[in-house]
Structures are given as C-alpha cells and as structure tokens.
Amino acid sequence: MAPCECHGRPHTEGLLTGLEVVPRRRSEYQGTVLDDMDIDAVLSRRPQVALVDELAHTNIPGSRNEKRWQDIHELLDAGIDVISTVNIQHLESLNDAVTAITGIVQQETVPDEVVRAADQIDLVDMSPEALRRRMAHGNVYRPEKVDAALANYFRVGNLSALRELALLWLAEKVDAGLEGYRATHGITEQWPTRERVVVALSGGPEGEALLRRGARIASRLAGGLLLAVLVSRTDGLANAPLSQVAELRRLTEELGGEFHTVTGDDAAHAVLDFARAVNATQVLVGAPRLPLWQRGFAKSMAEKIIADAGDIDVHVVPHPSATGRAFLRRRVPRTLPRRRVWAGTVTALILPPLLTWLLLADPYTSELPLDIPIFLLVTVVVALIGGMVPAVVAAVISSLLLNWFFVEPVGTLTVANPENTIALVVFVLVGVLVALIVHRNAARRAEAQEAQRESAALVELSHSLLGATDQIPLLLQRAVDMFGVQAAAIIHRPAIGVPEVVASVGAFDPIATADHEDADTTHELALQPAGLAADQRRLFDAFAAHAGAILQRHELQRSATSASRLVRDNEARTALLSAVSHDLRTPLAGIKAAIGSLRSSEMRWSKEDEDELKAAIEESVDRLELLVANLLDMSRLQTGALVAHPTVTDLGEVIPATLKTLSEPGRATWRIDPDARTALADAGLLDRVLGNIAENAIRYQPNDSPVTVHASRVADRVEIRVVDTGPGLPLEEHERIFQPFQRHGDAPRGDGVGLGLAVARGLTEAMGGQVGAEPTPGGGLTLVVTLPAGAKEDRPEDGAEE
Numbered sequence: 001m002a003p004c005e006c007h008g009r010p011h012t013e014g015l016l017t018g019l020e021v022v023p024r025r026r027s028e029y030q031g032t033v034l035d036d037m038d039i040d041a042v043l044s045r046r047p048q049v050a051l052v053d054e055l056a057h058t059n060i061p062g063s064r065n066e067k068r069w070q071d072i073h074e075l076l077d078a079g080i081d082v083i084s085t086v087n088i089q090h091l092e093s094l095n096d097a098v099t100a101i102t103g104i105v106q107q108e109t110v111p112d113e114v115v116r117a118a119d120q121i122d123l124v125d126m127s128p129e130a131l132r133r134r135m136a137h138g139n140v141y142r143p144e145k146v147d148a149a150l151a152n153y154f155r156v157g158n159l160s161a162l163r164e165l166a167l168l169w170l171a172e173k174v175d176a177g178l179e180g181y182r183a184t185h186g187i188t189e190q191w192p193t194r195e196r197v198v199v200a201l202s203g204g205p206e207g208e209a210l211l212r213r214g215a216r217i218a219s220r221l222a223g224g225l226l227l228a229v230l231v232s233r234t235d236g237l238a239n240a241p242l243s244q245v246a247e248l249r250r251l252t253e254e255l256g257g258e259f260h261t262v263t264g265d266d267a268a269h270a271v272l273d274f275a276r277a278v279n280a281t282q283v284l285v286g287a288p289r290l291p292l293w294q295r296g297f298a299k300s301m302a303e304k305i306i307a308d309a310g311d312i313d314v315h316v317v318p319h320p321s322a323t324g325r326a327f328l329r330r331r332v333p334r335t336l337p338r339r340r341v342w343a344g345t346v347t348a349l350i351l352p353p354l355l356t357w358l359l360l361a362d363p364y365t366s367e368l369p370l371d372i373p374i375f376l377l378v379t380v381v382v383a384l385i386g387g388m389v390p391a392v393v394a395a396v397i398s399s400l401l402l403n404w405f406f407v408e409p410v411g412t413l414t415v416a417n418p419e420n421t422i423a424l425v426v427f428v429l430v431g432v433l434v435a436l437i438v439h440r441n442a443a444r445r446a447e448a449q450e451a452q453r454e455s456a457a458l459v460e461l462s463h464s465l466l467g468a469t470d471q472i473p474l475l476l477q478r479a480v481d482m483f484g485v486q487a488a489a490i491i492h493r494p495a496i497g498v499p500e501v502v503a504s505v506g507a508f509d510p511i512a513t514a515d516h517e518d519a520d521t522t523h524e525l526a527l528q529p530a531g532l533a534a535d536q537r538r539l540f541d542a543f544a545a546h547a548g549a550i551l552q553r554h555e556l557q558r559s560a561t562s563a564s565r566l567v568r569d570n571e572a573r574t575a576l577l578s579a580v581s582h583d584l585r586t587p588l589a590g591i592k593a594a595i596g597s598l599r600s601s602e603m604r605w606s607k608e609d610e611d612e613l614k615a616a617i618e619e620s621v622d623r624l625e626l627l628v629a630n631l632l633d634m635s636r637l638q639t640g641a642l643v644a645h646p647t648v649t650d651l652g653e654v655i656p657a658t659l660k661t662l663s664e665p666g667r668a669t670w671r672i673d674p675d676a677r678t679a680l681a682d683a684g685l686l687d688r689v690l691g692n693i694a695e696n697a698i699r700y701q702p703n704d705s706p707v708t709v710h711a712s713r714v715a716d717r718v719e720i721r722v723v724d725t726g727p728g729l730p731l732e733e734h735e736r737i738f739q740p741f742q743r744h745g746d747a748p749r750g751d752g753v754g755l756g757l758a759v760a761r762g763l764t765e766a767m768g769g770q771v772g773a774e775p776t777p778g779g780g781l782t783l784v785v786t787l788p789a790g791a792k793e794d795r796p797e798d799g800a801e802e
Contacts, residue, residue, distance in 0.1 A: 019051070027060045036060050039071045042080070049081045056090035056110040069114050085124075086110055088166040101161045123170050128159035195221035196280040199257075200271045200305070201230045206286045206319040207248045213317055214284045215255040226257030229274050231267040246545055268304035275312055282313040344386010348394035351378050356401045371406050372427055375399075379431035383438040391435030399428050471550045476505035479543050483536060485527045490547060491516075492523055517541055519548035587620035594620070622663070629688075644766040646680045648790040651711050651720070654683055658690045659709065667698055670709040677711075678790025679718040685763045686787075689771070692760040693722045693783050700726030700781070718789045725780035734773040757783075 022045065025038035036059055042050055052075070057068040065071050072082050089098040092109045099105050115121065126134075134140055199214035201207045211228060218224030230245060245261075252259040264270030275283050287302040302316045355378055359371060375398035383391035404411065476488040487506030493499045501510055502523065508514075514526040517540050525544040532540060594613040598605070605613070651672055659668045679686075690709070697707040701724040708723040729737065738761045761771040769787040776782045 020047075027062065029060055029062070034060050036063065037068065037071060039064065039074060042075060043078055046078070047080060049083060050075055052082055052084045055084040055086040055115070056108045058108050067110070069110050086115060088162055091115065094165055097165060098162070101165075102158050121170065123166060125163065125166070128156045128163065131159060132156070195224045195282070196275075196278055197221070197224060197226055197282045197284060198271065198275045198278070198280045199226065199228045200267075200283060200285040200301070201228055201248055202267075202286070202301075203230060203244050203248070204286075206317075207244070208251055209319060210284055210286050210317055211248065211251055211255060211257070213315075215257065217282065217284065217315070218257070226252070226255060227260065227278060227280065228252040228257055229260045229262055229271060231270045232261060232263050244541075246548070266304075268301055268308065271305060272308055272312070280312060282315060283309065284315045284317060286319045287316045288319070341386050341390060344382050344390030345393060347385055348382045348390040348397065351382065352394060352398045352401055356405055360405060371402060375402055376427060376430060376434075380434050380438075383431075383435040387438060388435050391438070392432055395428050395431030395435070398431070402427070472503045472547070473505060475543065475547055475550065476503060479525070479527065480505055482539070482543075483527055483532060485529065485532075487528045489514075489526050489528075490519065490523055490551070491526050494522065515540070517544035519544045520551060523548065523551055587624040590620040591617050591624075619663075644682045644685055644763075644768075646682055646767050646788075648678050649681045649683045649686060650678055651718070652677055654681075654686050655690065655709055655711065655720070658687045659694060661691060662694055662698065664698055666706075667701065668694055668707045668709060670711075672711040673713060676713040676718045676789070679787040680790060681767050681769070681787050685767055689760045689763050689785060690720065690722070692757065693771075693785070696757055697722050697724040697726075697781075697783070700724055702726065713789060716789050718787050720785040720787070721782050722785075723776055723780065723782045725776055725778065728775060728779055728781050729773070731775070737773065738771065760785075 022038060022041050024035040025041070026033055026035045028034075037052065052068065052072055055069050055072065059065060059068060059071070065074070069084075072084060075082050088094065089102070089106050090109050091112055093112045095106055095109055131140075195218070197214050197218045199210050201210065211226075214228070215226050218226040228248065230248065249259040260274065262270050262274050264273075271283065271285070274280075283305060285302045285305055287300060302314070306314050306316070352375065355374065359374070379391055379394045379398060382394035472490060476490070479488040480486070485506075487504060487508035489504035489508040489510075490502040491499050491510075492502050499510065501508065506528075508526070508528055512528055513530045514528045515530050515532040516524045516526050517537075519525050525540070525547050527540070594617045597603070598610065598613055655670050655672065659665055659670060662668060694707060694709065701707050705725055709720065710723065711718060711720045713719075738757050757771075764771045764785055764787075767787065769785060772784050772786070774782050774784060
C-alpha cells in the first residue's frame with residue numbers, strides 16, 4: 001500500500017496501478033486547505049510494507065509530528081516495514097555543500113543518522129542528461145515548470161556535483177559497514193577496497209616532504225585517501241614540538257587528508273596497527289641517509305615496518321633530515337647536577353680504599369666471596385650519589401683493589417684462579433649496569449619533573465588566556481615570568497619588507513639578538529636577552545603555538561567581521577535598490593501624470609480639478625522630500641557624519657509643531673506631564689524622530705481613532721510615548737522593525753522604503769537617548785523615545801495637552 005503524493009504527474013500516477021492507496025488527510029492552515037499523509041489511517045490499516053515518499057518532508061503545522069521521518073518511526077515501531085525516498089540535497093550534513101553548489105538553501109533536511117539507520121539503502125543513479133530528458137518528458141515536473149527548472153536548479157553542472165555527493169556519501173556508508181564487519185569478525189588482514197595511503201610522521205622536518213609525496217600518490221589512485229599518523233610515546237615525554245605538530249596537521253588538512261595521533265613505545269608497530277585498523281593499502285615512511293659505518297647496528301624505522309608489513313605496500317623515501325632508529329625526537333639524556341657528580345667522584349675515590357683498609361685490619365674476616373658483595377655495595381652507593389661516571393670509577397677502583405689485596409697471588413694484578421677472574425669481570429659489569437640503571441632513572445625523573453612543570457605552566461596559561469580579553473599582552477607577560485627574561489614580543493616578518501613588532505612586553509629591542517620561535521607562517525615569538533636553555537625550548541614551542549592560535553583567531557574574527565559587514569552592506573544596497581525602485585518611482589510618476597494633465601491641450605480643467613492636480617503634485621513632492629531626507633539621514637548615520645547638539649529643549653514647543661507637519665495632522669493628540677516639559681535633545685533631530693515615529697503609527701492606526709503622544713518623567717529621564725491601537729506586533733518582532741528597509745505586512749498606507757524607524761533610532765542614539773517598542777495594553781504598539789531630562793530650574797511650571 002502507498003500514501004499517494006504524485007503532485008499531478010500522470011507518469012507517476014500510472015506507476016501506482018495495482019497498489020492500494022491510503023486517502024490523504026486534509027487540514028486547513030492560514031485559510032488554505034492542504035493535504036498530507038494520514039499516519040493514523042496507515043497505522044489502522046497495519047500493512048506489512050508501506051511506501052512513503054519524501055523522507056525529509058515537513059508536515060502541516062499542527063500535525064502530531066513535525067517531520068515525515070518521525071511519522072515513519074511510528075510506522076516502524078508498529079512493526080510496519082517502510083520504503084521511502086530522499087534526495088541527496090536533503091541530507092543535513094550536506095546542506096552547506098549543496099548551498100555552495102546550487103546557491104539554494106534547502107529548508108527541508110533529514111538527519112544523516114536517520115538515513116544511515118536504514119536496513120538497506122539503494123542508490124537510484126542516472127546521468128544528468130538522462131534526468132533532464134525525464135524532466136523534459138514531464139515525468140518529474142508539470143510541463144509549465146519544466147523550462148524554469150532545467151534553466152535553474154537542474155543544470156548539468158549542478159546535477160553532476162549532486163550525483164558525486166550521493167556517490168561519496170554512499171561510499172562512506174559502505175566503508176563504515178565494511179569496517180564494522182571486519183571488527184566483528186576479527187579480520188585484521190588488509191582488504192584492497194578503497195586505496196588508503198598512511199604517511200608515518202616523526203614530527204621532524206622531513207614530515208612536510210613526506211606528506212606532499214603521500215598526497216601525490218593518493219591523488220593517482222582510485223578514490224585515494226591520505227592519512228597522516230604521528231606516534232607519541234606512552235609516557236608523554238620527549239615528543240615532537242607542539243608548533244611542528246600543528247604545522248603538520250595544517251598541511252595535512254590543506255592536502256585534503258586526515259591527521260591522526262596514536263601512542264606507542266614501538267613506533268613501527270603503532271604505525272602498522274593503525275594502518276591495519278583503517279584497512280590501508282600503502283604506508284609511506286622516511287628513511288635517514290646514514291653513512292656506511294652506522295648501518296647494521298640497529299634496525300631503522302623503515303626496516304621494521306617493511307619486516308612486519310605483510311601485504312601492505314611500503315614506500316621508503318630517503319631524506320637527509322629523516323629521523324633514524326628512534327623515529328621519535330629524543331632528548332639528550334640528562335645528567336645529574338654537577339655537585340652530585342663531584343660528590344660521587346670524591347666518594348668513589350675515598351670509599352673503596354677506606355673499605356680495603358678496614359677489611360685488611362682484620363685478616364681473619366676477609367674472604368673473597370664476602371669482599372666482592374661489600375665492594376659491589378660501595379659501587380651501588382656511589383651510583384646513587386653521583387650517577388654513571390663516578391660509579392664506573394668506583395667499580396674499576398674496587399676491582400683493582402680486590403685483585404691486588406684479596407686475590408691470590410696477593411700484591412700483584414695477576415690472578416691465579418680462573419674463577420676469580422670471572423668473578424672480577426662480573427663484578428665490573430654488574431657495577432656498570434647498576435650505575436646505568438640509576439643514571440637512566442634519574443634522567444627519567446628529571447624529564448618527568450620538567451614535563452610536569454611544562455604541563456602546569458601550560459594549564460595555568462590556558463586558564464589565564466580563557467578569561468582574558470587582551471590575550472597577546474598576557475601571554476607575553478607570562479613568557480617573561482616563565483623564562484626569566486627581560487622582554488618578549490610578537491614579530492611580524494613579511495615576505496618583503498622590514499620586520500615589525502606587533503606587541504611587546506618589557507624593553508624589547510628589535511635590533512638586539514633574541515631567541516625566536518615561529519608562531520605561524522608570518523609571525524614569531526621572541527625573547528630577550530638571547531640564550532634560552534635547551535631544556536626550555538619545548539615549553540617555548542608551546543608558548544609560540546599558543547601565540548599562533550591567538551593570532552589566527554584574531555584574524556578569523558577580523559575576517560568574520562569584515563564578511564558580516566560586507567553582507568550587511570550588500571543586503572542594505574539590495575534592499576535600497578529594491579525599495580527605491582518602487583518608492584521613488586511612485587511619487588515621480590504621480591508628479592509626471594499631474595503635470596502632464598495640466599499641460600494637456602486636449603482637455604480643459606475646471607478650477608477644482610486644477611487645484612486637485614496641484615495638491616497631488618504637492619503631496620507627491622512632500623513624500624519624495626521625506627524619502628530623500630530619510631535616505632540622507634541614514635547615510636549620515638552609517639558614515640558617522642551626523643553630529644548632534646543636545647540642549648535643554650521645551651517639548652511643549654517641539655511636539656505640537658511636529659504633529660502639525662504630519663500627513664494627517666488631525667489624527668494625533670498630545671499630552672505632556674508638568675515635570676516632563678524639558679529634555680536634553682537636539683530640537684531639529686527630535687522633530688525628525690517624532691515625525692517618523694508618528695507617521696509610522698498613523699499608517700497602522702484604525703481610521704476612527706487618533707494616535708496619542710504622551711511625555712512623562714521617570715527618574716532622571718523623559719519618556720515620549722507614541723501610542724497606536726493597530727494590529728500590533730509579536731514580541732520577537734519588536735527589534736526587527738528598527739532595522740533599515742523593514743515594513744511590517746501590507747500597511748494600508750504603506751509607502752516609503754522602511755527607513756523611518758531606523759532613522760529615528762539612529763538620531764535618538766546620537767542625542768544620547770534610546771528608542772524601544774512595547775505592546776499597547778488592549779492591542780497595538782507603543783514606541784518609546786527616552787531622553788535625559790532637563791534641569792529642574794529650566795523646566796516650565798505647567799504641563800500642556802491637546
């Protein structure tokens with residue numbers, strides 16, 4: 001069965017032959033009778049399968065569900081299978097892309113997850129030419145709409161682009177299903193479906209060349225996808241600089257690829273695990289150009305990947321700066337503080353001889369099996385104090401003393417018993433290994449402490465920047481405090497020209513030497529004086545990356561502001577041209593018609609007719625004058641050329657004079673409270689403000705009642721209320737009426753370009769006041785002009801009203 005929605009297309013109606021059709025529900029909306037799918041009728045019929053067209057359709061307002069896909073969910077919950085259709089342009093995720101292609105914003109969309117949840121998706125695909133032929137035959141639109149559709153939305157270019165979007169979206173759906181199947185069945189082997197090229201990055205300078213090479217390889221493959229992967233150590237130590245990682249991410253996105261970060265202590269295994277997880281077909285890795293004498297000591301990154309790649313193709317790209325065996329950037333192992341090394345060295349020189357003297361003092365307790373562990377203990381103590389070098393010194397001295405004083409023959413370095421020789425060699429090796437372990441633990445501890453300090457500094461910096469309005473100076477001040485320098489600055493280095501200091505903290509000298517780190521492609525973070533320690537470079541990189549992010553955000557904000565200003569100006573110009581084309585032409589046409597009639601020699605006009613024509617000319621000129629005045633005022637407001645001169649103004653003089661100049665002066669009454677006679681205003685501008693607002697009120701006021709103007713005092717302000725009892729406006733529309741070129745509905749006297757209220761607000765704000773709107777009790781709209789009140793001594797004693 002099928003709820004029929006054929007839109008009067010005979011070809012479609014013919015396809016319904018043999019199918020049961022559910023009658024559609026008819027509803028009235030805003031005076032129009034509309035029909036839509038009757039969800040209750042389908043549910044009561046309870047078919048096995050229902051054909052429901054237009055998945056993204058919006059139901060008639062007041063329906064149980066807003067969207068048709070929600071109706072379909074009800075049918076599915078009731079156990080009814082549904083076959084539906086949706087055009088690619090109605091998918092929510094593709095809305096922006098479709099707008100960019102066609103220039104039309106789709107108002108009806110359906111969430112992607114609704115479509116992806118379908119048990120089966122079939123792509124109805126045809127060439128643009130075939131679809132246009134179907135349209136020309138009347139199979140899609142009615143004949144009277146075909147030509148316009150073919151010339152606009154259904155152009156060959158639009159259809160080709162939409163067809164490609166549909167194919168790509170469905171391909172991603174198939175990929176997701178394939179990955180789910182492989183994960184469910186534990187399949188790790190690579191399947192050659194879509195070509196995916198994984199570029200293994202180390203964070204080194206060779207990364208950009210590898211990414212560009214990988215992009216070229218992916219572009220030559222059918223549906224090739226570029227995937228960049230950066231391996232970080234699991235302990236979070238000694239990873240690539242943040243600024244370099246950000247640059248690699250940016251370049252990957254520019255090349256149309258995806259950037260990923262994975263963790264692992266074995267970089268080769270981490271890259272291959274990632275490649276198998278994404279079903280990659282090829283891996284690209286850099287290889288160092290090592291001299292012959294360095295080769296063969298340990299497998300390089302590329303060699304490890306080749307050995308374990310299996311059926312994944314591996315591309316090895318030699319590069320002079322490619323990282324060698326370790327793949328990740330490693331720091332030079334740290335040494336202990338110099339004072340501890342000296343203390344360990346002194347201990348290594350004193351403690352073994354002292355121990356030898358104590359053991360020789362009692363020869364009956366001196367046995368080699370006991371002496372060796374005691375001297376080994378000395379070596380361990382020295383390693384704990386001074387690290388690697390003093391421990392090796394202690395081990396060598398201890399072995400020599402053991403050989404000379406405790407190994408037969410005593411007094412020589414000759415060893416008579418081979419077992420003692422092995423014991424001495426093992427003693428030295430154990431001492432060296434213990435010293436190495438202690439040294440590495442100390443280095444790791446120092447790295448962890450530095451990473452903790454860096455993390456704490458970056459967290460504190462991020463929290464400070466989040467709450468700051470001026471972030472660059474704050475970041476520079478934090479850099480000065482963190483690195484203990486005298487000055488910090490952001491420097492702009494253009495491709496051509498002299499570098500320029502954008503912002504600085506402290507006495508920064510552009511000529512003096514400084515430590516520099518790239519913030520982005522054209523800016524650097526600089527610290528003075530130069531000489532930053534090597535162990536502070538990573539934190540310096542992080543500060544530079546923060547600076548680059550702030551600069552980029554500022555640039556995006558400037559671009560967005562500029563773009564919004566251009567859009568607003570374009571909209572204003574479009575609205576102005578549209579409005580002026582009509583509203584300037586109307587009074588001009590009236591003037592021309594009246595003058596033409598008066599000059600006609602074919603007709604003789606009576607005195608009354610001539611007076612009527614002259615009055616029409618005068619009225620048209622007045623309208624034209626008001627229109628031009630509003631346009632000039634708006635242009636002065638937008639360019640900032642208007643200057644107000646507020647003085648103490650008697651409202652008892654301004655309000656009556658203004659109301660007398662209205663197009664219908666008899667339709668306005670006024671009243672001024674005694675304490676609201678004066679306000680700080682520019683009398684000329686206030687006349688324009690009240691004139692525009694009162695004219696607007698008269699347009700919407702019923703003919704049998706006047707508009708009321710009432711001035712009252714509220715604290716130190718004077719409020720002038722212009723009250724009408726017309727149709728009024730919803731609260732959400734109150735601000736919109738003050739925008740240029742806005743006219744509400746079809747006003748019975750609705751001429752002008754919709755500038756009156758916008759000009760009134762601009763002029764009032766120039767005088768230091770405000771204009772707002774509020775509902776009139778009982779119906780209508782009240783516009784309130786708020787101005788600073790005049791001084792009490794300047795206020796007339798009596799009020800006034802008419």
